[in-house]
Amino acid sequence: MPRRSAVGGLDDPRAGERCQRLELERAWLVDPWTGREGVGSLLVEDGRIADLRWAGGRVAPGTRPELLVLPGLTDLHAHFREPGDEDAETIATGLAAAAHGGFTRVCLMPNTTPPVDGPGVLRQVLAAAAASGSPVRVDVYGTTSAGRGGLGLSAMGELADAGAAGFSDDGSPVADAALFRNALAYAGALDRVVVEHAQDPLLTAGAEMHEGLVATILGLRGWPRAGEEAAVARALAILDEVCRAAPTGARPRLHLTHLSTAGSLDLIRRAKSTGLPVTCDVTPHHLALHDGWVAGDRRWAWDAAAAPWAGSAVEAAPYDTATRVNPPLRTPADAAALAAGLRDGTVDAIATDHAPHTAVAKAVEYGEAANGISGIETGLGLLLAAVDAGVLDLPTATRALTVGPERVLGSAPGAGGPAGFEIGAPADVVLVDRSEGWMVSAEGLLSKGKNSPLLGRELGGRVLLTVAGGRFAYLDPGLDAG
Amino acid sequence: MIAEPAVTTPTPPAWRHRHLLDVADLGLDELETVMRTTDAMATVLARPIPKVPTLRGVSVTSIFYEASTRTRVSFEVAAKNLSADIVNIAASSSSVAKGESLVDTVRTIEALGADVLVIRHARSGAPYLAASIFGGHVVNAGDGWHAHPTQALLDLYTLRERLPGADLHGRKIVILGDILHSRVARSNLWTLTATGADLWLCGPATLLRGFEALARALPGDRRLTVTTDLRAALRDADAVMTLRLQQERMAAGLLPSLREYAARYQLTAERLRAARPEALVLHPGPMNEGVEIAPDVATSGRSVITEQVANGVAVRMALLYLLAGGRPAESADAPA
Amino acid sequence: MTARQIMTADEVRRALVRISHEIVEKHGGTAGLALVGIQRRGVPLARRIAAAIDEHEGVRPPVGALDITFYRDDLSLVAVQPVVKGTDLPFDLNDLTVVIVDDVLYTGRTVRAAMDALMDFGRPVAIRLAVLVDRGHRELPIRADHVGKNVPTSREETIKVHVAETDGGEDGVDIDRLEREGAGA
Secondary structure, eight states, rough: OOOSOOOOOOOSOTTTTTTOOEEEEEEEEEEEETTEEEEEEEEEEEEEEEEEEESSOOOTOOOHHHHHHEEEEEEEEOOTTTOOTTOOOOOOHHHHHHHHHHHHEEEEOOOOOSSSHHHHHHHHHHHHHHHTTOEEEEEEEEEOOOGOOOOBBBOOHHHHHHTTOOOEOTTTTOOHHHHHHHHHHHHHHHHHHHEEEEOTTTTTOOEEEEESSHHHTTTTTEEEEEHHHHHHHHHHHHHHHHHHHTTTOOOOOEOOOOOOOOOHHHHHHHHHHOOOOOOEEOHHHHHHOOOGGGGTBBBOOOHHTTOOOOGGBSSSOSOOOOOOSSSOOOOOOHHHHHHHHHTTTTEEEEEOOOOOOOOOHHHSGGGSSSSOOOEEEETTHHHHHHTTTTSSSHHHHHHHTHHHHHHTTTSTTTTTTTTTTTTTOOEEEEEEEEEOOOOOTTTTTTTSOOOTTTTOOOSSSSEEEEEEEEEEEEOGGGGOOO | OEOOOOOOOOSSEEEEOSOOOOOOOHHHHHHHHHHHHHHHHHHHHTTTOOOOOOOTOOEEEEEESSHHHHHHHHHHHHHTTOOOOOEEEEEEGSSGGGGGOOOOOHHHHHTTTTEEEEEESSTHHHHHHHHHHHEEEEEEEEETTBHHHHHHHHHHHHHHSSSSOOOOOOOOOEEEEEOTTTTHHHHHOOOEEHOEOOOOOSOOGGSTTTTHHHHSSOTTEEEEEEESSSHHHHHTSSSSEEEOOHHHHHHHSSSSSSHHHHHHHHOOOHHHTTTTTTOOOESSSSSOOOBOOOHHHHHHTTOOHHHHHHHHHHHHHHHHHHHHHSOOOSOSSOOO | OOOOOEEOHHHHHEEEEEHHHHHHHHSSTTTTEEEETTTTTTHHHHHHHHHHHHHHHHHOOOEEEEEOOOGGGGGGSSSOOOOOOOEEEEOOOOEEEEEEEEEEEESHHHHHHHHHHHHHHHHHEEEEEEEEEOOOOOSSSOOOOOEEEOOOOOOTTTEEEEOOOOOOSSOOOEEOOOOOOOOOO
C-alpha cells in the first residue's frame, strides 16, 4: 500500500459526465452510517461504488492521510434566489456552488419571487435544476402559508403531490400561532416536515445584530436570545398539542432551522426527551463565528470563548455587512453550546442557510444591509476548522451533513438518500485535500453571492472533487484533463 | 497686547488616525494632543479676527443625513476659521432623497474634490462605510446610537477647563437620561473612563439596556456604575450631563409618559443639591427644558452649556487641523 | 558623522552683539523698536539681542514670541503636525518697528508666514528681519536686514543651530550633510 494518499483512474473527467473510474488509495474515509473513520481505499466504477477496503492497524499520530473522503453532503437549507432575484443567484450557479462545497443534495427554501406556494412554481424550480445539467440532487420546500403572507395555508396537498420536500416560510416565522398549529397538523397528514424559522417578530423588530455587549458598544439594535427562544418554546407547545390530537398516521413533524442560542437547544433537548417529533439544525457560521465579528474581531468562536471582550482582538473594520445574518451571530458561549448540541445529539443536522446577495444589497449601511451569508462553499471548511480545533469530531460533523438531514426529511420522495459507501450504490463522494489550506476569495466562490465574512481567510481543506449520483458535480481545475 | 499661552507638550504630538470615526480607539496620548491643539485653537478664537490661513485650499464637505443645525454650523465655523472651503449638503434636499446610495454619494463628493468629509447619519457605522471608499479624511459627526466623537471631545475639554486642576481622575461624572439611544453617552463613556473619571450612567431601566453588562466587561482600570437611582447617582457628583429625551420613546413603550419621566428623572435645582456645591451641568443640546432639565438649572451659574457650544468650535478646528493639516504619518485606522 | 562646527559659542555671541548695534543704528535709536522671535530658537536669540541693546543703549526694547504654525504654507509636507508653541506679544504692534528674529534663513517661507501672522495682530510701522545664519536658497523674494553669518550651502546640507536656552549645552552652529536615500551607508 502506498504511503501517501493517491487519486487515480481518472480519464479526462468533465463536470456533468459519468465518473467511469476513480481510485482513491490510502485516504481517510468517514462513514457516518456506521460511524467508522480510518484509512482505506475506495473504488468507483461506472458511477457506482465498486470496492471499499479499510486498512487495518492503528494510525500513528501525525501520519493521517491528507486526502479526506466523505459521502456526498446534504444541505437542508439553501436559498438559490430563482425565480425573482437571479442577480443574486440562479439555480445553476447555486448548484455549482453547492458541488464546490461538497454537497450532492440541496433543499431549497421557497422564499423566491414569486414564492413556491403552489405546484406551478415548484415545477419551474425543478425544471431549472434539471436544465442546469448539474447532477446535484435538488429538493424544494413549499411555503407554509399562502404567498408566505402568514394568513392562510399554502396549497400544501398539491405541493406535496408535486414533490415538495416539506414546508417552510423561512425568512420569516409563521407569526400566527393558530395558523402554525393548523400547518403542523395538515402537513403531518401529508407526511411532510414543517421547517420553522423561530423568531418573535416584535421582540426582534428593527434588530441589527445579537443583543449583547458588542451591540451595546457598536450602537446596533439588539436581537435578543429571547426572540428565538420564545418562538421555539411556543412552537414546541403547539407541536405537543397537535401530537396529542393527531389521528393515526398523521403524526406531525417539526424541524427548527438555524437555531442559534444555548437556550433554544435546552428547549429542544427537553422536548426530545419527552418524545416530541422535533428535529433541528444549526449553521456552520453560528458554530464557528460570533458577534465579535461585527466589531472586527476575527477569532474563531472557540478561540474567543475564554475572552469574548471585543476590543482586544479587532483586526478588521467594524460594521462589515457580510456579518449581518438572521438569526445574528451569537456569543462564543452560544457557539460552544451549539457544538455541544451536535455532540450529544440534540442537534440533528448542520445546514448552511446559504443566502447569496448582490454587492448592491450589501454595500450599504449595516442596518440597511440584507441579511445573509453566502455559505454553501465555506460550510465544510468551517467545520474542518472546528474539527482541527477539537470542537467536533469528523464523524459527528459528517453525520450532521448526511444521516442527520436524511432523517429530518423522513420519507419524503426519494428519501433514504445516498447509501453511503454501500457497494453497488450510485457514488456520492466528496474528496477534500487537507494537505494545504484553502484561501477563500470572491473569485474562488462559484456562487454569485460574494457576501462572505471569510473572504481572505484560510480554511482547513479544499474540495478537489464532488461526485453526485455517479456523475462529476465539481472538479478542481488541477484535476482537469487528468 | 497679545498673549496666547504657549502650548507645551513634552513629546511630539501623538495623532495616528486618518479618520475620526470613534473615540474608543484614541489613546490617552492622542486625547492629550487633541486637548492641547484645542487650547491653541481657543487662542485663535480669542483674537479680534478669529481666522488663520492654516487650511487654505483644503476642501471640506459636510453631509447631514439627520438634521442638526448646531453640529453642522459648528463644523462650518471651525472650517472657515481655518480658511478651509466648506460645502454643506443637506441630505433631505439632495439626490439622497431620490434614493442615491451612500456609496454613490461619497464617490461623487470625492470626485468633486473634497479632502475632508464630515458625515452625520442615523445608522450606526455609516461613517465606516464612507471611510472605506473615501480617499480623504472622514469625520464622524454622529452615527446612529454609536458615536459622536467631537461632542465627547468638547465635553472632555469643557470638563477639564472647568474642574479644578484640569484633571478628571476620580471625579464623579453622571450622564443622565436616555443612555440606550445615545451616541453622546457611548462616546463620553470611552473618553471619560479613559481619563480616570468615576462615571455613572443613570436613567429608567428601559433606557439603560445593555450597559450593566458593559460596565462588568470593562477593564478594571475603567470605573463605570449603572443605576436607576437618581439620588445615588447625583450624590457628591462633580458634573452632571443630561441627555435629550425624545418623544419616540413613549411610542415605543419604553416609558409611560414625558410627565412621569420629568417627575422621576428631570434634573432640578432641588435634586442637584445632592451633588457637590460647585457641580457643573452639561447638555449636548438641543434641550427640552422642562423635560430632562429644569429651565432654571439650564441657565444657572453651574451650567456650562453655552461654553460647550463655544468649545465645540475650538475642538472641531483642532480635529480638522490634526486630520487635514499634515500628511498622515502612519495611520492606525483599520484598513478599508 | 560629517558634522562640522562653523560658529563657536563666542562667534555666536559676537554676531548677536554686532546685530544689536546694526539694529539700533538702522532704526536710529531704540524708541518704537520691538523684537519678535519666531518660535522656538528665534525667541531666545531675540532676548539676547535685546539684552545686548540694553547693555550699550541703556534701554531694553520689548521682546515678543511668535508661533507661525497656523500660517505655514508647507503643512501638507510635514509628516507630523507641529506643536503649537504659543504667541506672546506683550505690546501693541501698531506704532512699532518690529524686528523679526530667527536662527536660520533658508527658503524664506517661515519669514513669509511670520509676516502674515504679525499682520493678523496689528499694523507695524515697519518689519525688519535679523537672522543668525543665512544659508541661501531663497524661494521667495525675502532678504535679511541683519545677518550673523552668511554660509554658502548645498541643499544636501543641514544647518543646526544650538541655543543654550532651548537645546541645552553650549551655543554653536554646525553644518551637516544629509544622507541620501539609497546612496548606501
